[in-house]
Amino acid sequence: MKRIQKGDEVIVITGKAENKGQRGVVLKVLNDKVIVEGLNMVAKHVKPNPQLGVEGGIQRKEAPIHISNVMLYNAASGKGDRVGFKIEDGKRFRIFKSDGKRID
Template sequence: MNRIKKGDDVIVIAGKDKGRQGTVLRVVDEDHIVVENVNIAKKHQKADPNRGQGGGIIDREMPINISNVMMFNPVTKKGDRVGIRRLEDGRKVRIFKSTNEAVDV
């Protein structure tokens, strides 16, 4: 079970975007994720008339290492570590380490 999934709110703890908060748009692989409005790079894009795309310089979110982000805990309003706990019925749930509350309700 992954500790960070698509749709989670995260806060960046290291790098040029330290302190910024965003939503996970996609998980690239087990070590990289793409976060909304974080790690923006300029991409020079050629026009493609078959797809109806114009050319120019566009801003694009690039992957960031998963170790540079923490889950945002809405209770404490801070970044928090995430652990995995098995319930009595055998299901696995993600929990915040500081409050021992389930992430997914």
């Protein structure tokens, strides 16, 4: 089980000035990077391909952010929070380190 999973709300703690402090939902988790909805946008130049129906031009898309540069957002405290694990009845689940509340 990973500390940050798809669908989690995260806050960017370091990186580009326009992304720092922003919140978003994780779309995809790669090995050591995450793709966050609407953050770390880059311009990708795309060639047209009429056979596939692809128009050419410049498309905006999300680029990966290293997992160490984001924290799970704790709505109760309004800040990013560290994640820990707890085992009860043979089930492993994630908790917030600051208040011990269960995440999932």
